[in-house]
Amino acid sequence: xxxxxxxxxxxxxxxxxxxxxxxxxxxxxxxxxxxxxxxxxxxxxxxxxxxxxxxxxxxxxxxxxxxxxxxxxxxxxxxxxxxxxxxxxxxxxxxxxxxxxxxxxxxxxxxxxxxxxxxxxxxxxxxxxxxxxxxxxxxxxxxxxxxxxxxxxxxxxxxxxxxxxxxxxxxxxxxxxxxxxxxxxxxxxxxxxxxxxxxxxxxxxxxxxxxxxxxxxxxxxxxxxxxxxxxxxxxxxxxxxxxxxxxxxxxxxxxxxxxxxxxxxxxxxxxxxxxxxxxxxxxxxxxxxxxxxxxxxxxx
Ligand SMILES: [Fe+2]
Numbered sequence: 001x002x003x004x005x006x007x008x009x010x011x012x013x014x015x016x017x018x019x020x021x022x023x024x025x026x027x028x029x030x031x032x033x034x035x036x037x038x039x040x041x042x043x044x045x046x047x048x049x050x051x052x053x054x055x056x057x058x059x060x061x062x063x064x065x066x067x068x069x070x071x072x073x074x075x076x077x078x079x080x081x082x083x084x085x086x087x088x089x090x091x092x093x094x095x096x097x098x099x100x101x102x103x104x105x106x107x108x109x110x111x112x113x114x115x116x117x118x119x120x121x122x123x124x125x126x127x128x129x130x131x132x133x134x135x136x137x138x139x140x141x142x143x144x145x146x147x148x149x150x151x152x153x154x155x156x157x158x159x160x161x162x163x164x165x166x167x168x169x170x171x172x173x174x175x176x177x178x179x180x181x182x183x184x185x186x187x188x189x190x191x192x193x194x195x196x197x198x199x200x201x202x203x204x205x206x207x208x209x210x211x212x213x214x215x216x217x218x219x220x221x222x223x224x225x226x227x228x229x230x231x232x233x234x235x236x237x238x239x240x241x242x243x244x245x246x247x248x249x250x251x252x253x254x255x256x257x258x259x260x261x262x263x264x265x266x267x268x269x270x271x272x273x274x275x276x277x278x279x280x281x282x283x284x285x286x287x288x289x290x291x292x293x294x295x296x297x298x299x300x
Contacts (some may be wrong), residue, residue: 001143003047010037013044020140020273021256023102024047029066029265038069045121046214049154049230049273053260053265056125060088060289064263067291070267071120074294091124092289101280106279107168108139108250111270114222120295121270124288130262133281136266137257139274141219144249145209148220149216156208160231161221162201164285168225169201205231206299208245212272213297218271221299222249242299249274260286271297 001018013022021043027033033041045051058066068074073087093103108245112118124136145153210221222245229238231257258266268275270293 001146008040010034011040011044012281013204015048016052016258017256017284019143019254019256020138021052021258022050023052023054025054027053029053029058030062032065041069043214043228045267045269046212047188049140049232049269050256050258051267052070055263057263058125058263058265063088063123063289063291066082066265066268067123067293071125071295074119074292084182087291089232089290089292091286091290093281093286095283095285097219097282103277103279105136105275105277108224108246108274109168109226110223110274113114113226114163114167114202114204117296117298119270120297121268122293123265123267123291125290126260126264126286126288127225128180128285128287129264130261130281130284130286133278133284134286135253135257135278137276137278138171138268139250140274141222141249141254141274142212142217143254144222144251145218145220147251147253148248153209156220160205160263161208161223162203162205162228162231163223163226164228165200165205165226169200171256192284210272210299214285217272220245220249222246222274224250224274244294250276 003013003015003018003022005013005015011024012026014025015022019096024041027037041051056066064073066080068089074089093101107243110118111122148156206221209218211218224246227242227246230241258264282293
């Protein structure tokens with residue numbers, strides 16, 4: 001897709017691929033941004049789904065101020081204990097972590113895609129990057145919808161998807177993955193075992209085709225790891241459609257990939273994208289700060 005950049009007068013954008021992603025250049029985020037700049041950044045996030053910034057040396061207050069341009073910082077039930085009380089959480093993998101240890105995000109997913117109201121987005125800021133590896137990949141659910149032939153769009157219209165973390169973590173309370181989560185020292189203290197299972201097992205229903213609240217652009221509400229079934233279809237037909245859609249939305253044509261450096265920032269519109277944290281940097285440390293953007297947004 002050839003993007004029209006002419007409506008932007010206060011920011012400079014460099015698109016990354018024809019599907020999504022734009023680097024915001026010539027900007028200093030260390031001070032308060034003008035409202036006109038903030039308005040264009042929000043519009044750009046709606047259009048490009050993910051914005052990248054380089055060489056921004058921001059302390060926690062500065063990072064919160066930048067996040068607030070896009071939405072109210074929120075706490076996440078998946079964040080660690082310190083972020084149960086404050087909105088910045090830290091994602092850390094040490095250089096001596098076992099190579100076989102998986103990242104939490106090394107699969108295509110929408111953050112908290114099994115929730116009735118997934119977060120509007122989130123901001124990631126890199127404090128220490130691997131020398132190579134550890135990229136994050138992003139996929140546009142809008143570009144994926146645009147590429148569908150009419151007869152498939154007609155088939156999907158009116159269908160409802162069911163999403164749940166149980167697809168990833170399983171319903172077995174003793175499943176290894178669930179157990180490893182429960183054993184995780186970073187699990188928030190008030191997040192009891194029962195609450196955890198209730199949360200993992202809960203299901204959310206959303207239309208398969210939604211419209212972006214900022215610009216009305218249609219997109220596929222497909223959540224990767226959390227996409228459980230299509231409501232009302234026989235199991236085999238539902239399984240086939242879930243697999244086909246999860247496969248379709250992550251075609252390379254609909255993606256971009258970001259190489260992290262220290263002081264790089266990515267702001268993601270979680271409403272219409274999937275992302276994947278590549279787990280290929282064993283031997284290197286990777287340290288990120290993360291702020292989740294809350295909203296009362298309901299996919300529709
Ligand atoms: Fe994620």
